[in-house]
Amino acid sequence: MKRMILVTVLGFSGAVLAEGGMLQESCAACHNIKGPATQTLKAAFEKKGPALFYAGNKYRQEWLVSWLQKPSRIRPAGMYYGGHIKPGPKGDEIDTSTLTDHIALSKADATSVAAELMKLKPHNDLIAKEKIESGTISKQMGEMAFNKFLGCMACHLIEPEYGGVSGPELYTAAKRLQPQYIVSFIRSPQAWEPKSMMPNKNLSEVNIQKMVHYLETLSKEATNGH
Amino acid sequence: MATKLVFLLLLTAFSVQAQAKETPADNYKAYCVQCHGSEGTGKGVNVRDMSVVPRDHTDAKSMSGRSDETLFKAIKEGGPSIDKSILMPPWGSTLSDEEINDLVQHLRMLCKCKFG
Structure with missing residues (x-):
């Protein structure tokens, strides 16, 4: 039964x-x-x-x-x-x-x-606007650029025990998210979510692309560390 | 003609709704509290690893040293626009100018102070 x-x-x-x-x-x-x-x-x-x-x-x-x-x-x-x-x-x-x-x-x-x-x-329209340029950035350079100069760590953890906690963790972002989405969301969080807690930091195209490379570096390190 | 008018009316109603103004208290709660804290004292949930401590909005002495224009600029364009920390991001794409003006007044309420 x-x-x-x-x-x-x-x-x-x-x-x-x-x-x-x-x-x-x-x-x-x-x-x-x-x-x-x-x-x-x-x-x-x-x-x-x-x-x-x-x-x-x-x-x-x-x-x-x-x-x-x-x-x-x-x-x-x-x-x-x-x-x-x-x-x-x-x-x-x-x-x-x-x-x-x-x-x-x-x-x-x-x-x-x-x-x-x-x-x-x-939102295929938003995704279609984005192109990913291949490239790499060292963790050290990424940290300089995105924490000292852009301040992402104020709200996001960039390592399991380092950074802010109100936003989603960044060290796994590239594992979780499609690269075109990352680029599009950084370019205009409000295009995806008008009430997003993420501010538009008006990053240059070069910096947005570097950001994706940095997130990829962080995610690879997180994977290796596990 | 009548159809066009109805369409226009609908469009106006929709755009007003899409840009509905939030209260300064809600905007503060959504975007400011994470760093400036639920009491506005600069002790938000994010501050542990910060190299620069967020402004204490209840500190009348330091807050009275900033004009409304300076506070407006800091919120809209971010910390570096007034030679302050990059950790304070620009909220100009999130908030309308009117909402930022309201927030400036909200800060004056928190510090119980005026400029000068």
């Missing part, structure tokens, strides 16, 4: 997934999967996870498959950060008791959800 129920449940979940049902049923509780982007701060404060309605323009599919099976926190102070801080003796600190973990999916579910997410590409 138990086996029959299990088979029925599995069969059902397969059918639901095939129609992208898990996105509607489970993911939509915390993620914006239909768009449009958040238009007001009141709505931004309520966000529980990143918008996924342009996931196919943003993420690397292989990373999604792997992360969904073994999710780890990317934004140390959660989303939105202001809902997860408390006053401490030295100033604001992360209130970990308010953070919740992302559910882990089976390999089959992760593969199928990632495939569904990759179909969501409403």
Whole structure:
């Protein structure tokens, strides 16, 4: 009897997934999967996870498959950060008791959800505008450019234990994100999310391209370190 | 003609909605608190590794040394525009001039001070 129920449940979940049902049923509780982007701060404060309605323009599919099976926190102070801080003796600190973990999916579910997410590409126009120039930059040069001269570390961790915590960690960005998305988002965060916490720093084309190379350097180092 | 008018009205209504102004308190909460702290004292959740400590917005002495124009410029164009830290980014693509003016007034409320 138990086996029959299990088979029925599995069969059902397969059918639901095939129609992208898990996105509607489970993911939509915390993620914006239909768009449009958040238009007001009141709505931004309520966000529980990143918008996924342009996931196919943003993420690397292989990373999604792997992360969904073994999710780890990317934004140390959660989303939105202001809902997860408390006053401490030295100033604001992360209130970990308010953070919740992302559910882990089976390999089959992760593969199928990632495939569904990759179909969501409403911003092909923004992606098509971007070209990636090949190149490399040493970690040292990148650090000089992007932390001393541009200040990314104010809000982002550039190493597991170094940098700000309100934004997503940068040392895994190139593993997670498509390079054209990185370029487009740095060029104009507001084109993707009008209420993004990320400012437009008006970087030159050369610096945007260097930034991608630096993120690739950081991600490779993070991979080697694990 | 009537159709055109309706279209124009709709367009106006939409663009006003798209540029709906946020309150200075919400803008402060969204963009400033991460570094300047929930109390505005410069002790935000991001400051641990910073080489330059963010401004304490409740410090009447230092805040009264900055004109409204200087504060406006710092918010819109970033720290380096007033010879301050790169860690303060430019918010000119995030906030409208009107919202930045409102934020300047919000800072005056936090410091309980005026310029001069």
